[in-house]
Amino acid sequence: MAFNDDHSSPTVVLIHGLWVTPRSWEHWVAHYASQGFQVLAPAWPGAEWEVEDLRMDPSPMAGIGIEEVVNHYEAIVRNLERPPILIGHSFGGAIVQMLLDRGLGIAGVVVHSAAVKGVLPLPLSTLRSTWSVLCHPGNREKAVGLSLEQFRYAFANTLTAEES
Structure with missing residues (x-):
């Protein structure tokens, strides 16, 4: 419509x-x-x-x-x-x-x-894609970006390196 x-x-x-x-x-x-x-x-x-x-x-x-x-x-x-x-x-x-x-x-x-x-458990892939940020207690009050490799794993894993 x-x-x-x-x-x-x-x-x-x-x-x-x-x-x-x-x-x-x-x-x-x-x-x-x-x-x-x-x-x-x-x-x-x-x-x-x-x-x-x-x-x-x-x-x-x-x-x-x-x-x-x-x-x-x-x-x-x-x-x-x-x-x-x-x-x-x-x-x-x-x-x-x-x-x-x-x-x-x-x-x-x-x-x-x-x-x-309150919704658990998280899939292993979700934990893996956020672990680099969440595992460091010093990041609690920071904004932390993802590396290109981390972004590709979490968001662009079906794309070529060039596309991502």
Whole structure:
């Protein structure tokens, strides 16, 4: 179904996951917009920079927890004229679930959602992809990026080295 005017088209809010930025949604923004949806892909607090800048210095994201991120998206959703469709990937999927739990959004779609608190066990691949960050207690208050090898394992493992 394609929507033809701004009055009938719901807004889609795309919520990215950890270690990526809204740029991860760029093709999805174009796809949904071409179908007549209004599309928002806002950044997490502290992740408003370009990927290249955050790779060089991830410190703008330091100290920002999940509650701050969820509250940030809640404010965005509450400022919309009508409840949106929420779509999230990975940690963005967990955020979508938390927003729906708060009564926000008309529908939610989660793509390979991160587990929310209390959901165990984690797959070994999830632990392996985050271990380099989580195993160091000194990282608790820092923003820590992934190496190219870690990113390829966690996010781009079906792509060639060049594509990732």
